Amino acid sequence: MFRQRKTNQKSDWPYPEREGVKIIKAEYDDGKEWVQDPVGYFTIKPFYKEKKIACRFYTNDHKRKYLIYGDRARDIYNTIVRMGLISRFEHAAYLGKELMKAEIAVKNNLHFNQDEDLNLKKKTTKKDYEYYRL
Secondary structure, three states: OOOOOOOOOOOOOOOOOOOOOOOOOOOOOHHHHOOOOOOOEEEEEEEOOOOEEEEEEEOOOOOEEEEEEEOOHHHHHHHHHHHOOOOOHHHHHHHHHHHHHHHHHHHHOEOOOOOOOOOOOOEOOHHHHHHOOO
């Protein structure tokens, strides 16, 4: 169920509200809102030379169970959904975002770190090629 935070702030949305349409400013606080997915978690690693993305699935007791790989983010996240490895909407959204970042990084030879913004000016290095191993 959607819960909007109560706020007294005036909207900074630059356009007038349309009749019957409520304007909601998006916000999120990791520290207060993050909840562990009871199914498990993922780590994402790009393989630049092979032009592949690897996504490792761990149970919450830190046991690696699967390595799912592919060329495209959507192939990987749809496989994960079909396998039932994700149970929370926000976890699925997060995973899709991180996999897409990894795909962009691999295609453009950009440095990738999970949970960090993708720097479109920072190219990957030989060290990155050597670091990313299964």
